[in-house]
Amino acid sequence: MAKLKLAIVVGSNRRESINLKLAQALAKLGSDAFEPSFVRIDDLPLFNQDLEAERPEPTLRLKREIEAADAILMVTPEHNRSIPAALKNAIDWASRPYGKNSWAGKAIAVTGTSGGAVGTAVAQQQLRMIMTNLAGVVVGGQVFITYSEGVIDADHEIANEGTRAFLQGFLDNFAKVAGKLAA
Numbered sequence: 711m712a713k714l715k716l717a718i719v720v721g722s723n724r725r726e727s728i729n730l731k732l733a734q735a736l737a738k739l740g741s742d743a744f745e746p747s748f749v750r751i752d753d754l755p756l757f758n759q760d761l762e763a764e765r766p767e768p769t770l771r772l773k774r775e776i777e778a779a780d781a782i783l784m785v786t787p788e789h790n791r792s793i794p795a796a797l798k799n800a801i802d803w804a805s806r807p808y809g810k811n812s813w814a815g816k817a818i819a820v821t822g823t824s825g826g827a828v829g830t831a832v833a834q835q836q837l838r839m840i841m842t843n844l845a846g847v848v849v850g851g852q853v854f855i856t857y858s859e860g861v862i863d864a865d866h867e868i869a870n871e872g873t874r875a876f877l878q879g880f881l882d883n884f885a886k887v888a889g890k891l892a893a
C-alpha cells in the first residue's frame with residue numbers, strides 16, 4: 711500500500727523545541743505507514759483579515775501543504791493551559807478565506823510534550839475542539855509525554871521501550887483511520 715502523506719505541524723517556533731524533537735521521533739517511528747514532511751509556521755505573519763485580499767506567500771504555502779496531505783499530525787506545547795499563539799495563528803490562516811478552509815475532511819491526530827506530568831493535556835483538549843469545529847476528523851488517543859533529558863536520543867529514537875510501543879500503537883491507529891479516510 712502507498713504511504714500516506716503526513717504533514718506534521720509543530721506548535722512551537724522555538725529552535726530547541728522539545729515538541730519538535732518528539733515530532734521528529736514520531737516521523738521516524740511512523741515511517742512504515744507515512745511519508746512525513748514538516749510544515750513551517752514560524753514565518754507566517756500575524757493573522758489580519760486586512761491581509762486576506764493579497765495573501766502573503768507563506769500563508770499560501772501553508773494551505774498548499776495542508777491540502778496536499780492525507781493526514782495531519784499536530785505536536786504542540788501548552789502555553790498557559792492553551793495552545794501557543796503561533797499554532798493558533800497557523801490554524802486561522804489555513805482556515806481562510808471563508809469557504810476555503812484547508813482543514814476540512816482531514817484526518818488529524820494531536821499530541822504534545824512538556825516537563826509536567828500531564829503537561830499539554832489541556833492544550834490538546836482545546837486543540838481537538840478547534841480542529842473538530844473546523845470539520846477536521848480528529849482521531850482519538852490521549853498521548854501526553856512528560857519530557858526529560860534522554861527521553862528522545864540524538865537519532866530521534868524514543869529511548870524507553872514501553873513509551874515507544876505506546877507511541878507506535880497511537881501511530882498505527884492513526885494510519886488505519888487516515889488510510890480509510892483517504893481511500
Ligand SMILES: Cc1cc2nc3c(=O)[nH]c(=O)nc-3n(C[C@H](O)[C@H](O)[C@H](O)COP(=O)(O)O)c2cc1C
Nearest residue numbers: 722724727728729787788789790791824826829830
Ligand atoms: C508562555 C508560556 C506558557 C507556558 N505554559 C505552560 C502550561 O500551561 N503547561 C505546561 O505544561 N507548560 C507550560 N510552559 C512550559 C512549556 O511546556 C515549555 O516551555 C516547553 O519547553 C515548550 O515546548 P517547546 O520546547 O516545544 O517550545 C509554558 C511556557 C511558556 C513560554
